[in-house]
Amino acid sequence: MHNITVLGAGYMGSAITFPLADNGNKVNLWGTWLDDSLIESSLKGFHPKLKKPLPEKVNLYYWQDMGPALEDSEIIFFGITSEGFVNVFKMLLEHLNPKKDYYFFKLTKGLVEYNNEIVRASEAANDMFANKFPDKIFSLATIAGPVRANDLSHRMPSASVYGISDEKLRIILPDFSTDYYRIFPSSDLKGVEICSTFKNIYAIAAGFCDGIYKKENIGLYYNTVSFIFNQSVVEMAKIIRMSGCSQETVYDLAGVGDLHVTSTTGRNRRYGEMVGSGIDGETAFKKLVEEGEYGEGYIALKLAIPWLSNLGNEAGAKDFIKNELPLLDTLRNVVYGNCEPVSEFKKLIMKLGC
Amino acid sequence: MHNITVLGAGYMGSAITFPLADNGNKVNLWGTWLDDSLIESSLKGFHPKLKKPLPEKVNLYYWQDMGPALEDSEIIFFGITSEGFVNVFKMLLEHLNPKKDYYFFKLTKGLVEYNNEIVRASEAANDMFANKFPDKIFSLATIAGPVRANDLSHRMPSASVYGISDEKLRIILPDFSTDYYRIFPSSDLKGVEICSTFKNIYAIAAGFCDGIYKKENIGLYYNTVSFIFNQSVVEMAKIIRMSGCSQETVYDLAGVGDLHVTSTTGRNRRYGEMVGSGIDGETAFKKLVEEGEYGEGYIALKLAIPWLSNLGNEAGAKDFIKNELPLLDTLRNVVYGNCEPVSEFKKLIMKLGC
Numbered sequence: 001m002h003n004i005t006v007l008g009a010g011y012m013g014s015a016i017t018f019p020l021a022d023n024g025n026k027v028n029l030w031g032t033w034l035d036d037s038l039i040e041s042s043l044k045g046f047h048p049k050l051k052k053p054l055p056e057k058v059n060l061y062y063w064q065d066m067g068p069a070l071e072d073s074e075i076i077f078f079g080i081t082s083e084g085f086v087n088v089f090k091m092l093l094e095h096l097n098p099k100k101d102y103y104f105f106k107l108t109k110g111l112v113e114y115n116n117e118i119v120r121a122s123e124a125a126n127d128m129f130a131n132k133f134p135d136k137i138f139s140l141a142t143i144a145g146p147v148r149a150n151d152l153s154h155r156m157p158s159a160s161v162y163g164i165s166d167e168k169l170r171i172i173l174p175d176f177s178t179d180y181y182r183i184f185p186s187s188d189l190k191g192v193e194i195c196s197t198f199k200n201i202y203a204i205a206a207g208f209c210d211g212i213y214k215k216e217n218i219g220l221y222y223n224t225v226s227f228i229f230n231q232s233v234v235e236m237a238k239i240i241r242m243s244g245c246s247q248e249t250v251y252d253l254a255g256v257g258d259l260h261v262t263s264t265t266g267r268n269r270r271y272g273e274m275v276g277s278g279i280d281g282e283t284a285f286k287k288l289v290e291e292g293e294y295g296e297g298y299i300a301l302k303l304a305i306p307w308l309s310n311l312g313n314e315a316g317a318k319d320f321i322k323n324e325l326p327l328l329d330t331l332r333n334v335v336y337g338n339c340e341p342v343s344e345f346k347k348l349i350m351k352l353g354c
Numbered sequence: 355m356h357n358i359t360v361l362g363a364g365y366m367g368s369a370i371t372f373p374l375a376d377n378g379n380k381v382n383l384w385g386t387w388l389d390d391s392l393i394e395s396s397l398k399g400f401h402p403k404l405k406k407p408l409p410e411k412v413n414l415y416y417w418q419d420m421g422p423a424l425e426d427s428e429i430i431f432f433g434i435t436s437e438g439f440v441n442v443f444k445m446l447l448e449h450l451n452p453k454k455d456y457y458f459f460k461l462t463k464g465l466v467e468y469n470n471e472i473v474r475a476s477e478a479a480n481d482m483f484a485n486k487f488p489d490k491i492f493s494l495a496t497i498a499g500p501v502r503a504n505d506l507s508h509r510m511p512s513a514s515v516y517g518i519s520d521e522k523l524r525i526i527l528p529d530f531s532t533d534y535y536r537i538f539p540s541s542d543l544k545g546v547e548i549c550s551t552f553k554n555i556y557a558i559a560a561g562f563c564d565g566i567y568k569k570e571n572i573g574l575y576y577n578t579v580s581f582i583f584n585q586s587v588v589e590m591a592k593i594i595r596m597s598g599c600s601q602e603t604v605y606d607l608a609g610v611g612d613l614h615v616t617s618t619t620g621r622n623r624r625y626g627e628m629v630g631s632g633i634d635g636e637t638a639f640k641k642l643v644e645e646g647e648y649g650e651g652y653i654a655l656k657l658a659i660p661w662l663s664n665l666g667n668e669a670g671a672k673d674f675i676k677n678e679l680p681l682l683d684t685l686r687n688v689v690y691g692n693c694e695p696v697s698e699f700k701k702l703i704m705k706l707g708c
Contacts, residue, residue, distance in 0.1 A: 264580070350536075
């Protein structure tokens with residue numbers, strides 16, 4: 001049994017409390033300054049996003065109470081959006097006990113802006129931690145895989161991959177799993193993290209097909225969706241290869257598995273559908289935000305372009321996107337270049353195969 | 355422009371005539387002895403399975419007219435079920451002109467029974483051809499990828515992989531492709547063929563989840579479907595590795611891509627749904643047959659067990675299925691072992707991850 005604090009009371013932060021509590025751990029859930037209404041409602045017995053009560057044993061904390069929320073815990077989960085990650089991590093550092101050893105588990109996906117650079121969230125965390133505690137080891141797992149919060153909190157069989165920085169973390173993992181939440185450890189933290197960024201981008205592509213074809217061709221463009229799904233996997237594998245990570249990572253839960261669920265359902269897919277149907281990229285993003293949702297793929301795509309450029313030299317990477325990632329290039333042209341989706345998509349199809 | 359004869363007037367045989375004819379080829383479509391009603395209706399302007407007229411320029415032939423159907427052609431497509439493949443191939447051999455060089459393209463998926471052995475369809479074809487024409491080269495492409503016949507005949511963007519036995523075939527492929535039918539050549543014929551067998555088996559697994567969970571959990575078990583999709587890819591990759599084929603094949607259109615479309619829709623997925631909901635394996639198969647459909651995955655699963663055994667020695671392979679292919683093992687237990695689906699599925703979940 002562990003004392004665990006989960007930071008962030010949105011979808012994933014709240015959902016992870018289900019297996020953690022079911023496995024007998026003591027779980028504190030802390031909401032950010034954006035989560036007050038979620039905490040308030042949860043205290044009354046109903047989480048508005050998950051549409052159900054949280055597990056009884058979960059203790060709830062408002063953002064002002066980070067200190068008490070962390071007091072007994074050595075295990076900390078991040079259920080923060082990529083946009084809020086750096087700020088929450090900075091705040092967290094002020095509350096950590098220098099005498100304790102912590103284990104961090106990051107549900108946050110995607111790239112972050114940190115010190116005027118675009119980096120993986122774990123790189124930013126590592127740097128902030130090392131500045132504060134230069135003599136301590138930073139033990140982090142980055143979590144990915146096909147896990148929608150609603151399904152997890154409904155206790156449906158789900159599989160998650162934990163990319164670990166440190167073999168010590170491997171021993172703890174069975175204490176988080178249940179008969180419906182299965183955990184697969186991976187030593188390729190970096191690969192897992194990169195996959196979890198790009199699957200949000202490529203999930204836009206699946207929705208994009210719906211936006212273009214759904215109106216007039218219901219039930220008759222499965223081939224196209226699967227063609228694009230496959231192309232997404234092919235391109236993610238190239239990115240993983242270029243990053244020096246393990247190919248196995250992309251062909252397993254963090255890549256293929258997570259892309260599968262994200263392409264089937266969810267906000268990024270829906271974002272793609274809006275864009276494919278002709279709504280411009282920015283307007284579509286604003287629509288999601290108005291509905292209280294967050295289009296992570298839209299942000300990730302914006303950050304991915306310069307990030308991919310840093311993978312090689314700038315000129316080489318420009319060619320890398322154009323030549324090797326034609327689907328990502330198409331998404332960029334439509335989402336950020338205001339290109340017309342149908343003609344861009346037709347051009348893409350003609351670039352593929354013979 | 356080529357003269358092309360397509361054998362088999364069912365879903366795929368008929369659908370492939372669309373890109374072939376649209377690309378300016380002269381196309382003959384020959385129906386087997388089971389296809390008389392399809393030919394009759396198509397002659398009147400309506401293909402009953404595709405629910406539309408075939409392209410105007412396609413010439414139609416009843417099974418008695420194989421000779422005339424083949425007369426001018428050097429390119430022959432097989433759109434035959436795996437059960438009918440050997441018999442049609444034997445019949446074909448009687449009509450081939452020994453002075454001509456033929457190119458064969460096989461849409462047939464799966465394993466076949468041939469000379470009391472279970473072999474890949476291309477192995478059977480190769481052997482029959484070599485016996486009849488010992489001095490001739492047998493040039494064959496095996497076709498796979500996420501291509502549903504209905505979508506293809508609706509001219510929706512589709513991607514197909516052609517596993518070729520012979521580099522000469524590569525040159526012809528652009529003569530079959532159109533702006534909606536993109537062709538990807540592969541030198542791994544064997545790997546493409548094995549993938550096209552096993553994706554039909556693993557598509558049962560996707561339906562299986564629906565059978566177990568759909569009734570009471572609509573919209574809340576996407577995680578489970580994606581978990582199982584991912585596990586299918588992992589197990590197909592192991593089979594491909596054990597067969598000595600290229601890993602790239604399974605992570606591209608023949609594997610991931612085709613599994614994606616087959617798991618999303620179609621007969622094998624539906625078969626799995628019936629079995630998951632508690633209908634026994636044989637009854638579910640008979641139901642499909644009564645509706646004029648054919649459950650290729652059910653047959654493929656039956657043939658796959660002894661075929662996998664021949665991959666190693668018999669004892670080793672038995673362990674290989676049990677230890678390395680737990681999902682396939684579960685499908686076997688339910689479909690052919692009359693095990694109860696829900697408890698078998700729960701056992702499977704507990705075997706995966708930690």
